[in-house]
Amino acid sequence: MRVLIDWREKDRVASIIKSFHPIEMRQLKLGDVVLISNEEACLIERKTPSDFLQSIKTNRLWDQLLRMMKSEQMFGFPTKRKLLVVDGTFSGYEWNDAKLWRSLMGAFQEIIWVYQIPMIFAENDSALEAFFKILIDREEKQKNESVPKARWYRKPLSKELLPVRDRKQYIVSSIPFIGEKLASNLLERFETIRAIANASQNELEEVDGIGKKRADLIYQILH
Structure with missing residues (x-):
């Protein structure tokens, strides 16, 4: 991973x-930081809130974004990603000013929808450091090219005391890839969590909706 930064x-x-990472100081014609990894480039423009607002008024922002949008190569490598980082907060401005809100919200949507450039907000040094650390790591390991996939999660337990049957179902549903419906099916067949834990893989597989893969998973987790 090469990190090129405008002087x-x-x-x-x-x-x-x-x-946390070696850098190369360059005079960049476009953007403030360029990451080069896996023979591809990631182009990043950084702006402080004051510079962001001023560049909207002067239209300089739109010229920069248009050139970023049209950028196909950086240092001989195809530009696969472009980002705009707002470094700091707008806390020093009058937030009751409707005109300011219209300018900001209009600009944000123009950048995202028309110029198709994602925006990142880093409120302080720690946030900016975290952003670059994570981005460099993800680009280097090509994590940003991953295909989205479903992620298992467990619903939080209600504050109200659940009936015994529902408590059992809640516990069984916490097994990955089971959920409430299959937990209910398992309890209908075995009645208790102990019986589910003592069941063989073949017995688990016979439960409606479980199948061999889930049966193997349940057995491995409970043994």
Whole structure:
């Protein structure tokens, strides 16, 4: 992973990134940071809130974003990703100002929908460091190319005391890939959690909706 930083960012971005990763200072024609990994480039533009607002007024922002949008190569590598990072907060501005809100919300949506450039907000040094650390790691390991997949999660237990039957179902449903419906099927067949734990793989497989893979998983978890 190569991290190229525009020389004008030497006092802020460079000092943060070089604390955990080697950097190269360059004069970049576009953007403030370029990551090169796996023969592809990631282009990042950083703006402070004041610079962001000022560049909207002068239309400089739209020129920069248009050039980023049209960028096909950086240093001979195809540009696969472009990002805009707002470094800091808008807390010093008057948030009751409807005109300011309209400018910001209009700009945010224009950037995301029209220019198709994702925005990241880093409120302080820690946030900016975390952003670059995670981005560098994800780009290097190609995690940002992953195909989305379903993730198992467990619903929180109600504050009200559940009936015994529902408590059993809640516990059984916490087994990965089981859920409430299959937990109910298991309890209808075996009645108790102990009986489920003592069941053989063949017995588990016979339960409606369980099948061989889930039966093997349940058996492995409970033994």
